[in-house]
Amino acid sequence: MHAVTKWLKEADPDVVCLQEIKAMTENFPFMEIEALGYNIEILGQKSYNGVAILSKRPFDEISKGLPGDETDEQARYIEAVIAGENGPFRVATIYLPNGNPAPGPKYDYKLDWMDRLKVHAKGLLKFEEPIVLAGDYNVIPEEKDVYAPKEWLTEALFLPQTRSKFREILNLGYTEAFEQMDGRAGQYTFWDYQRGAWQNNEGIRIDHLLLSPQAADKIVNFEIHKATRDGIKPSDHVPVVGIFDL
DNA sequence: ATGGTCGCGTAGCGA
Numbered sequence: 386m387h388a389v390t391k392w393l394k395e396a397d398p399d400v401v402c403l404q405e406i407k408a409m410t411e412n413f414p415f416m417e418i419e420a421l422g423y424n425i426e427i428l429g430q431k432s433y434n435g436v437a438i439l440s441k442r443p444f445d446e447i448s449k450g451l452p453g454d455e456t457d458e459q460a461r462y463i464e465a466v467i468a469g470e471n472g473p474f475r476v477a478t479i480y481l482p483n484g485n486p487a488p489g490p491k492y493d494y495k496l497d498w499m500d501r502l503k504v505h506a507k508g509l510l511k512f513e514e515p516i517v518l519a520g521d522y523n524v525i526p527e528e529k530d531v532y533a534p535k536e537w538l539t540e541a542l543f544l545p546q547t548r549s550k551f552r553e554i555l556n557l558g559y560t561e562a563f564e565q566m567d568g569r570a571g572q573y574t575f576w577d578y579q580r581g582a583w584q585n586n587e588g589i590r591i592d593h594l595l596l597s598p599q600a601a602d603k604i605v606n607f608e609i610h611k612a613t614r615d616g617i618k619p620s621d622h623v624p625v626v627g628i629f630d631l
Numbered sequence: 632a633t634g635g636t637c638g639c640g641t642a643g644c645g646a
Contacts (some may be wrong), residue, residue: 405646407639432639433646483646491645523646577646578636621637621646 402478406435453501479520484541516597529570566607
C-alpha cells in the first residue's frame with residue numbers, strides 16, 4: 386500500500402488497472418484509495434489472483450469475469466465503461482495466467498484463457514470505441530523483450546504457442562501501445578525478486594496496453610515507470626502508462 | 632544443476 390499510494394499521488398492517473406490483489410473484496414483498502422479521489426471496482430479472491438479498476442471519473446458499466454467458461458473461478462478480469470469528458474471509453478484489467486510449468490494443466494489453462502480473451506476481444510471491436518485492454522499478460526512478445534531469450538525458451542511466458550496466441554489477438558486489430566510509441570529493445574516491466582534480477586537489469590516486458598483502433602488514434606505518450614522498482618517493498622512489476630487525448 | 636525472493640497466511644503454493 387505504501388508503494389501504491391506513493392505512485393498514485395505522484396503519477397495522478399485518471400484510471401488504474403491493478404492485478405494480483407491477493408485479497409477478498411471485503412479486505413481491499415477502499416478507504417485509503419477513495420481518499421485519493423477514486424471510484425473502485427474489485428473482483429477479489431482469497432490469497433491468489435484478484436483484479437481492480439480505479440477511476441476518477443464515474444463507471445457507466447461494469448462486468449466481472451472473462452466470458453466463455455462459467456466454471457472458471459479465478460479472479461482475472463474486469464471490464465468497465467467509463468464516462469469520458471468527450472464520450473465513453475472502455476477499459477479492462479487483465480491478469481493472464483502465468484502457465485508454468487509447461488507443458489501441463491496450468492499451461493493448458495493459460496492457452497484456453499487466451500482463446501477466450503481472443504473471442505471476447507474480437508467482439509469488443511464491433512463497438513468502434515476507444516478500448517484499452519491493460520494488464521499483466523504473462524507474455525514476452527519478442528526476443529527483444531527479454532534479457533536472455535535462450536534462457537526463456539521453455540518458459541510458459543515465451544513459448545512459441547504463447548507468443549503466437551498473443552499475436553493472434555493483436556492481429557484482430559489491436560495495437561500494443563508500447564510498439565506504437567517506443568518499440569525499443571530492453572524496455573522491461575518486470576524483474577524477479579531473485580538472483581539480483583533488478584540490480585543486473587535481467588528483466589522481461591510482460592505488462593501491456595492493447596489498444597483498439599480508436600484508442601490507438603488518441604494515444605499521445607507511453608511510459609514505463611521504472612523508478613517504482615526501487616524503494617520500500619516494491620512490486621516486482623512496474624506501472625506501464627498510456628496518455629490519451631480523449 | 633542448484634538455489635535464490637516474495638506474499639499470503641501461518642504450510643506450502645504460486646509466481
